[in-house]
Each structure stands twice: as structure tokens, then as C-alpha cells.
Amino acid sequence: MREILRMVVVLTLICAGSGFALALVHKVTKEPIEYAKLKNVKEPAVKAVLSGYDNDPIKDRIVIVVGKDKRGRPVKLVVFPARKGGKTFAVAFEGTGKGYHGEIGVMVGIDLKTDKLTGIAIVSQSETPGLGARIVEKSFTDPFKGQSLAKPLTKDRIHALSGATFSTNGVLAAVNQARDILTKYRKQMVQ
């Protein structure tokens, strides 16, 4: 009986100590991990759509709550601001649109002064290779640059992909979603 008690106590103590140590490490590394993930996953896309900034958009990221999901939890949007001399002149954030096969995630860069696109980059997609997947190519994404977002973007202003209407529409929907978000939350983005 005493032996069993001793085993239980020792194991409990070791597990408790381990839990305590892990909680501590988790707390310390939480921020750096989030930063490292964004830096490695999102920075290439941010760099592709923004230029001419002198800050670190990943470090200065702004988190905005944009509505709630089905379970009532807040949906968060990460906005990457491009600043020069401390002033935000453009932002980049992700919009999503339904493609032929699942959601298309598009990083959208918008100049805040002129409301023109500074560029788009496809972050995630699972379109048909060789057909819809051509949305990642430069020849498709480049014509978005400089397009005004005063009105919703339509197909006639870009080079729509023939044979991949759904994918083209998905990207357009993502850009227009980003446009809606900008109109709604412009104030929080500029702060």
C-alpha cells in the first residue's frame, strides 16, 4: 500500500512539474511563434503586393474583428499596414472567394489615398492544375495592379482566364470582399 502511494505521489509530482514548465515556455514563446508563422507564411505575399514601406508590416499587424462565425466566436482579420515615416499609406489583407474547388485566399494590397490596388497575390488555392490554377501566374495577377476600387471590380477590367470562369470569379469575389472590408473598417486600419 505504501509503495503504491509513493508511486502515485511521485508520478503526480513529476507530471505537475512538467505541466508547470510547459505552461511557462508556452507563455514565453506564444508571441514569437505567431510572428514567425506570419513572417514565413504571409510575408512573401505581403512583399508581393506592397512596396515602398519602411516599417515591418508583420510586426505592426492590426487585428480587426469582422463579424462572428456560426458558433458565435469572433472572426479575426489580420491587416498588414505599410507605413512610411510613421504614416500608413497602404494596407494588405486577405480576402476569400469561392473558386471552382474550394476557397481561394487572395492577399490584396490597397493604396489608401487613391483606393487603387497595389497588387494581389494568391495565398491559398486548390483549383484545377493547368486550368484554374493559372490564377497564380503573373500574367493573371499583374493586370489587377492599379485598378480602382471606387466601384466593385468586374471581369472586363482584367484578363479573365478562358476555360476557368469559376476561378476568375473566385479571385474577383475575394478582391471585392476585401473592398467591402475596407469600406467598413477603414478607420481601424489607419489608426
Add this chain to the structure above:
Amino acid sequence: MSLAKEFKKGFWDVLPPFRLVLGLCPTLAVTTSAENGAGMGLATTFVLVCSNLLVSLLRKFIPSKVRIAAYIVIIASFVVIVELLMQAYAYPLYQALGIFIPLIVVNCIILGRAEAFAGKNGVAASAADGLGIGLGFTISLFFLGSVREILGNGTWLGLHVMWPGFAPFKFMVRAPGAFVTLGTTLALINWISARLEARRRS
């Protein structure tokens, strides 16, 4: 037993992948480049030294019937710590090593050293043992990774080292290359140690 002896044995006498032939799963899987091999080796070394230290400290406190469970909890904690730190400060390496970081928990070398050495010896000796074996493991992985990277990709630590026009043996960075490199190195090391043994006898 002197500390230096405990430290040195990890480099030849009980060199993990070649003499003990333990820990082969990560050895085969992550040595596609010198950098990955070294990173995996160093992560394992950290876990090995820390777990050896703690197991040795607690060896009189842990009842022998539950020692394996206690060792595994200790080892798993350090592995999670390594995983978190690597994610925070060396994300590309973390992505390259992937599942093999959490799998350090079940690496036979670490549990083997806890059971065979740290559970019976003092703190300083256990730390020296862990450090020696860990560094031996690191050097082995670094060597295998270097061979595979140079032959299979024409680069070493990302730098081009082969002559221009060198056509890399692509299969060296794939799974078969791991077996070929490991087998050849094992044969070489066995041959050397047989020669050394013969010389000692004569």
C-alpha cells in the same frame, strides 16, 4: 570513471547510429541536407542532456516500478520545449524537420541513456554522457547529411561546392540514398574498428 571518459565514449565506442545502431528513424529521414542533420542532432542533444540531468537528479526519488513512465514524461516535456523554441526562433528548420521533432520522444537513444546510464550514475557523469552521445549523434547526422547533400544536390550548407555542369545523383536525397549512405558508412566504421582491434591484439 572520469568525466572526460564518459564524454569521449559517445564519439566512438558507443557512437549512436553506427555503433549502437539506435535512433535510425530520424537518421534516415532528416539527413537530406547537412543543415537539417545538424539541426536534428542539436535538438536531440539538448533533450538528451536535459533529460539525463533530471533523471539523474531524481533517480533516488523515482520508484523503480514506474521509472519508465517518469522518464517518458520528463523526455516528452523537454521535446515539447524544443518544439516550441524551434517554432519561435528557427521556423524554417522546424518546417523542414516536421514530424521528426515530436518523434524525438520515442528516440531509443534518449530513453536508452536514461535507463542504462542516468538512472544509475551521478549528475555530472550523466550530463557528460548525454553531451558526448548527443554530439556524437549530431556529428554522425551532419556527416550523413553532408554526403547526401553534396552528392545529391551539389551543395553543402546551401553553397555550391561541385564543379559547374555536375549532374547531381538525385536519388541520394531520396529515401534509397539514406540507406546506401548509412550502410556504406556502417561498413566503413566496422572495417576501421576491426583493423584497430587486430592491431591491438598483435
